[in-house]
Amino acid sequence: MPDLYQQFTTSFVGRQLAPRLGLPQPPILERYRPGQRTVEGAVLVGAAPGGRLVPQLAKVLKDAEAEVWTAEGELREAAGEAGLSPKIFSVNGDGSSAAGDQRFKALVFDATGISDAESLKALHAFFHPVARKLRPSGRVIVLGTPPEDLDGAARVAQRALEGFVRSTGKEFGKGSTSNLVYVGQGAEDQIESTLRFFLSPKSAFVSGQVTRIGKGGAVPAVDWEHPLKGKVALVTGASRGIGEAIAETLARDGAHVVGLDIEPLADDLNRVMERIGGSSLTFDVTEDDAPQKLVAQLKAEHGGVDVVVHNAGITRDKRLANMKPETWDQVIAVNLIAPERITAELLKQDALHRGGRIVGVSSIAGIAGNNGQTNYATSKAGVIGFVDALEDEIAAAGATINAVAPGFIETQMTAAIPIGIREAGRRLSSLGQGGQPVDVAETIAWFASAGSGGVNGNVVRVCGQGLIGA
Amino acid sequence: MPETQTVRRVAIVGGNRIPFARSNGPYAQASNSDMLAAALDGLIDRFDLEGKKLGEVAAGAVLKHARDFNMVREVVLGSRLDKATPAVDLQQACGTGLQATIYIANKIALGQIDVGIAGGVDTTSDAPIAIGEKLRKKLMAVNRAKGNGDRVKALLQIRPGDISIEAPKNGEPRTGLSMGEHQAITAKEWGITREAQDELTVASHQHLAAAYDRGFFDDLITPFEGLERDQNLRPDSSLEKLAKLKPVFGGPDGTMTAGNSTPLSDGASTVLLASEEYAKANGLPVLAYFTDAQTEAVGYVKGEEGLLMAPAYAVPKLLDRHGLTFDDFDLFEIHEAFAAQVLSTLKAWEDPTFNKVKLGRDTPLGPIDRSKLNVNGGSLAAAHPFAATGGRIVASLAKALDEKGGGRGLISICAAGGIGVVAIVER
Numbered sequence: 024m025p026d027l028y029q030q031f032t033t034s035f036v037g038r039q040l041a042p043r044l045g046l047p048q049p050p051i052l053e054r055y056r057p058g059q060r061t062v063e064g065a066v067l068v069g070a071a072p073g074g075r076l077v078p079q080l081a082k083v084l085k086d087a088e089a090e091v092w093t094a095e096g097e098l099r100e101a102a103g104e105a106g107l108s109p110k111i112f113s114v115n116g117d118g119s120s121a122a123g124d125q126r127f128k129a130l131v132f133d134a135t136g137i138s139d140a141e142s143l144k145a146l147h148a149f150f151h152p153v154a155r156k157l158r159p160s161g162r163v164i165v166l167g168t169p170p171e172d173l174d175g176a177a178r179v180a181q182r183a184l185e186g187f188v189r190s191t192g193k194e195f196g197k198g199s200t201s202n203l204v205y206v207g208q209g210a211e212d213q214i215e216s217t218l219r220f221f222l223s224p225k226s227a228f229v230s231g232q233v234t235r236i237g238k239g240g241a242v243p244a245v246d247w248e249h250p251l252k253g254k255v256a257l258v259t260g261a262s263r264g265i266g267e268a269i270a271e272t273l274a275r276d277g278a279h280v281v282g283l284d285i286e287p288l289a290d291d292l293n294r295v296m297e298r299i300g301g302s303s304l305t306f307d308v309t310e311d312d313a314p315q316k317l318v319a320q321l322k323a324e325h326g327g328v329d330v331v332v333h334n335a336g337i338t339r340d341k342r343l344a345n346m347k348p349e350t351w352d353q354v355i356a357v358n359l360i361a362p363e364r365i366t367a368e369l370l371k372q373d374a375l376h377r378g379g380r381i382v383g384v385s386s387i388a389g390i391a392g393n394n395g396q397t398n399y400a401t402s403k404a405g406v407i408g409f410v411d412a413l414e415d416e417i418a419a420a421g422a423t424i425n426a427v428a429p430g431f432i433e434t435q436m437t438a439a440i441p442i443g444i445r446e447a448g449r450r451l452s453s454l455g456q457g458g459q460p461v462d463v464a465e466t467i468a469w470f471a472s473a474g475s476g477g478v479n480g481n482v483v484r485v486c487g488q489g490l491i492g493a
Numbered sequence: 494m495p496e497t498q499t500v501r502r503v504a505i506v507g508g509n510r511i512p513f514a515r516s517n518g519p520y521a522q523a524s525n526s527d528m529l530a531a532a533l534d535g536l537i538d539r540f541d542l543e544g545k546k547l548g549e550v551a552a553g554a555v556l557k558h559a560r561d562f563n564m565v566r567e568v569v570l571g572s573r574l575d576k577a578t579p580a581v582d583l584q585q586a587c588g589t590g591l592q593a594t595i596y597i598a599n600k601i602a603l604g605q606i607d608v609g610i611a612g613g614v615d616t617t618s619d620a621p622i623a624i625g626e627k628l629r630k631k632l633m634a635v636n637r638a639k640g641n642g643d644r645v646k647a648l649l650q651i652r653p654g655d656i657s658i659e660a661p662k663n664g665e666p667r668t669g670l671s672m673g674e675h676q677a678i679t680a681k682e683w684g685i686t687r688e689a690q691d692e693l694t695v696a697s698h699q700h701l702a703a704a705y706d707r708g709f710f711d712d713l714i715t716p717f718e719g720l721e722r723d724q725n726l727r728p729d730s731s732l733e734k735l736a737k738l739k740p741v742f743g744g745p746d747g748t749m750t751a752g753n754s755t756p757l758s759d760g761a762s763t764v765l766l767a768s769e770e771y772a773k774a775n776g777l778p779v780l781a782y783f784t785d786a787q788t789e790a791v792g793y794v795k796g797e798e799g800l801l802m803a804p805a806y807a808v809p810k811l812l813d814r815h816g817l818t819f820d821d822f823d824l825f826e827i828h829e830a831f832a833a834q835v836l837s838t839l840k841a842w843e844d845p846t847f848n849k850v851k852l853g854r855d856t857p858l859g860p861i862d863r864s865k866l867n868v869n870g871g872s873l874a875a876a877h878p879f880a881a882t883g884g885r886i887v888a889s890l891a892k893a894l895d896e897k898g899g900g901r902g903l904i905s906i907c908a909a910g911g912i913g914v915v916a917i918v919e920r
Contacts, residue, residue, distance in 0.1 A: 090796065095684065103846030112680035122681040123746030 026433065029456060033101040049455035052222040053160035055465065056276060061087040061247070062222040064158060064473050067112055068093050068102070071145035076166050079211045080133060081105035083218050087247075091128070094324035114152045127153060128141030129162035129222050134184055135206070137167070141178035146187050154195070163191050165202035167212070169235055172207060181205070186232055192231040192488045193453050199231035200454075200488075212280035215475025216297040216469060219247065225465040228430075228458035229486035239476030240421065243378070244381065249277030250472040255325045259283045259308060259361075260335030261301075262291035264434045265384070268460035269332055272301035272468045278330060281321065283308070303453025308335060308361035314368040327374040330471045332382045333362035333406075338436065342397040345471075351398045363409060366424075375422055380471045383426035384410055384463075385482060390428055391491050403428070407482050414480035423479040425470045430486025454487035503598040504772045504779040505918065508888020509536035510762035511717035513876040516617040518904075519718045520759040522558060525554045525561060528566045528717070529614040532884075535715030536610065536763045540777060546575035546776040548606020551593040552763070553583040554614050556661050558621040565612075570643050574712055585731035587830065588788070588914035589613045590883020591906050595916065597766050598783040607771040611887070613880030614761035625657030663757075665909065667794045672756055673799070677743030679799030680833035683840050687748040690832035691735040694873045695755040697829055700727035702872020703891065709869055709896075713888055723747060725756055725876035753832035759875035764886030764891075780891035781834055781902070787798035787811035793911040801834045803913025804905040805841040809852055819861050822894055823900030824887045829871035830907055838905065871892055882906065887918065894920035 031037040032048045041048045066089045070077050071451045086092050091109040093099045102109050132149050136142075138219035141434050146165075157163070170182040184203055192201035203219050203320040206214055213236050220226050226245045246252055260266040261282030270280045280301035284292040295305045304320065306313050321328050336358045339350045362383055366458050369375045389403025410426045417424040431437060437457065440448065449457045462484045470478060495496050514520040519570035520528060526686050527806075529552060537543055552565045561567070585592040590613035597609035623629070628651065635647040664671045670678075679688075704710060705722055730752075740747035741754065766778075789807035791798040804827075819842075819919065827835045839861065841847045848857040869889055872882055883906060890902045897920070904916040 092682075099846055103849050106850055108850035111684035113684040115686070118745075121684040121686045121748060122675075123748060124744040125681045387659075427621050 041151055047455050052198045052227040054227050055224040061219045062089050062129055065090045065092050066129040067127045068131050070098050070133035070147035071136035074133035075135050076133040077101045078112050081107045081332035083215045097152050099415045126156045126158045128158050131164045134165050134167045137180045139180050157195050157199050159197040162222055167205050169205040189231045195264050201235045206236045210238045210477050211237050213239045216472045216474030220469040228462035228485050228487045230453055232483050234481050236477040243473050245474040252277035254278045254329035256330035258282045258326050258438040262288040265460040265463050266334045269462040269467055272464035314364040318368045318372045319373050322374050327376050330380045334384045338399050342395050343397045354398040354400050359405040377421040379422035381424040382467050382470050384427045385428040387430045405451050407463045425481045427466045428484045430489040431465045433457040452487040452489040497708050500602045503601045503783045504767050504769050505781045505891035506765040506777045508764040510885055512720040512885040513758050513760035516757035519720050521618040524619050526568050527614050527616045531717045532761040532763045533572050543573040547578045548609045551583055551596045552612035553880050554588040556620050566847050571797045577695045579602050586909035588906050588908035588912055589880035591914045592698035594887050595786045597681040601768050608767040610763055612763035612884050615878040615880045616759045617757040619706050620661050623659045658908045673742035675800035676831045676833050677747050677749050677839050683837040685833045689836055690753040692731050694833040697871045698727050699872040701726050701874035704869040723875045726874050730798045755872045755877035757876045760857040760878035760881045762881040764887045780895040781918050781920040784917040784919045788914050793910040800911055801907035803911055804907050804915055805838050807913040807915040819859055822903050824902040824903045825861050825866045826890045827904040889920050890907045
């Protein structure tokens with residue numbers, strides 16, 4: 024839902040006034056509606072010579088029934104091998120094109136073939152002619168090779184992609200997003216869930232992000248309308264706000280959601296769970312025996328769990344000079360220690376199914392820090408450490424662990440922020456607005472998807488490419 | 494069907510048409526019936542058909558008044574043919590003329606008739622305009638009412654806002670886009686340039702002008718309403734002149750102009766077809782034989798395929814049935830609805846990806862020899878009165894093959910609704 028300022032700038036009067044006064048005009052972002060195609064509109068695909076992802080990319084786009092365009096030549100023929108018959112986008116010598124006013128919903132570029140700084144100009148060659156041809160809420164996706172897997176000039180060039188993607192995110196506007204996906208060697212078959220996420224309106228508020236995809240074992244057949252069909256998902260703090268949106272989104276994707284919250288919020292929790300056909304659990308996750316009891320109950324009632332979202336979180340803001348030790352302890356206990364202990368207990372009791380997904384909820388505060396939030400920022404930075412620390416162990420168990428780091432999201436919590444700071448939080452981002460709880464939920468659903476076995480150890484910001492913490 | 498049924502060769506004896514006129518030009522006062530009658534009259538003269546009873550006359554018009562439901566039979570009744578000659582109205586958008594030819598040819602091939610005429614006519618100057626749907630429904634209610642009281646009550650239901658007219662639209666009912674707008678999308682999708690379209694257009698005008706100059710049309714056309722040549726023909730057409738035109742389809746950056754698209758136009762054409770025995774017995778010439786045909790259609794509503802791309806699918810099917818390749822053809826008649834339509838189709842046939850994915854062919858059908866394409870001009874120069882185009886092409890191609898002393902020709906016509914009609918003519 025647009026905020027008040029957006030309602031004004033998109034009204035008749037606002038549309039006239041805003042440009043004259045030089046006011047920002049945040050676009051209304053497209054969001055996913057069940058049943059719609061992954062990407063509705065033309066997708067222009069390009070590749071630097073020697074790229075290794077085109078066959079897989081073509082296969083995904085064909086399965087997603089996307090309208091694909093490419094230049095003539097090798098790339099188009101490679102797409103033909105995958106059963107695609109792309110439409111032709113050719114650029115004349117003078118930069119014009121027979122495609123005239125054709126616009127694109129997404130621009131996807133396989134940059135894995137870029138092996139040195141000189142060949143980075145393939146980015147310019149592909150994106151320059153279409154820099155003004157991206158439709159509102161458009162998508163830019165650049166695919167590369169993780170620099171750490173490379174040496175020398177190739178490593179330098181692949182690392183350089185980040186600067187390009189972050190800049191197009193700021194430049195293209197109109198609600199478009201721009202993201203970089205590093206695909207490890209041998210992980211080519213793992214890209215589908217990630218590509219679909221970044222192509223679709225599900226990633227409406229995710230921009231300027233770098234994701235790494237590694238080998239994730241055999242990719243199961245995924246029903247993309249219901250990628251969590253038959254899965255059990257535990258969502259802590261599910262009674263309201265972002266947690267409620269997470270529960271709803273995972274349920275939409277087919278999961279049976281087990282919502283957890285503290286006793287005082289049981290009524291809210293029950294209402295949410297009733298609506299989405301989930302089950303309720305009331306626990307205080309900071310109590311000593313809570314993790315053990317919780318996991319035992321999950322095993323008894325659901326035979327274990329597939330997806331665990333450590334969403335429960337609290338703020339107790341105070342400048343450090345005024346902060347009592349209890350205030351510090353409460354925040355660290357809920358936000359960081361509880362996820363650690365629950366996860367450890369899940370592994371100990373072998374309750375996390377193969378193909379399991381652990382998702383932490385960090386925060387932009389954990390990346391950038393925040394005045395009056397030493398305790399909160401410490402806990403949220405700790406969530407990033409939690410992902411890093413468990414990445415290998417969880418992968419060995421055939422599961423994944425990742426985290427989202429929400430930026431300014433429109434919730435009761437952010438509504439309480441004083442207006443000056445609130446407006447700064449909203450507008451100082453590439454998308455010029457706050458995100459919705461569902462934007463965080465969609466990102467978590469992507470991590471949770473049965474197709475995301477190769478997505479491990481990532482921390483993805485859901486911040487509309489906010490300037491804070493960038 | 495008796496077991497002894499055989500298929501006979503179908504001879505194309507000849508054709509006659511009136512010159513094609515631009516919309517609201519010299520034929521503005523002529524109805525479809527007038528024009529079809531004029532074309533038929535010339536054919537009767539040319540082949541001495543006066544008083545003869547033919548197997549059947551099949552023709553049609555795309556834009557037709559409701560009162561003309563039996564137009565072709567009425568035209569036959571008004572002609573010098575024997576009044577016992579049956580007739581049928583057919584309609585398949587721009588494929589009408591060729592489809593009428595297929596209809597007559599099939600009946601001859603099966604021995605159901607020995608001789609027949611195929612044709613088509615269209616006017617955009619005398620288009621059928623209907624009253625608005627609201628008014629029509631209320632008038633129908635008046636018509637149904639019993640007694641004067643009810644009739645007045647029903648009449649009083651009519652409001653000023655109900656009074657409107659409905660003109661035929663040159664658009665696809667399911668997409669709301671005109672044919673030109675559809676083709677503009679296809680042109681973009683195939684990367685067809687403005688220059689290539691203009692080049693094809695110039696060639697069309699030059700070829701048609703040359704054909705007139707050497708008298709090619711002398712026995713294919715009868716003048717009508719003072720017009721002796723196709724009014725749209727611009728013998729002095731050039732790339733420079735065409736380059737000055739503004740795009741009319743595909744937005745300001747579009748490549749399709751009034752020059753490289755066919756204009757709305759008026760005209761009629763006819764073709765005389767017969768069995769070989771009939772032609773021999775009646776002393777009629779045989780220009781060529783109508784060998785076979787194929788009609789295909791594509792889904793286009795959701796952008797699955799271009800509206801006018803069905804011929805790209807119909808041709809390979811027809812060629813495969815006869816074990817032929819493009820190298821086996823001496824002439825190609827590809828209807829130039831838009832220069833971009835011809836170029837998109839040609840590009841598709843050459844494109845390995847299209848051939849593999851859409852046609853399931855490992856090797857592309859390949860390019861055609863451009864020097865064999867529309868050698869006596871195409872619709873861009875002659876213009877395109879929808880249903881009259883098929884007859885123009887069949888007669889011209891048959892004559893061109895006869896002139897060469899033999900050979901094989903391919904006809905390809907795209908039509909609204911995602912339809913394509915193609916045929917092989919041989920001598």
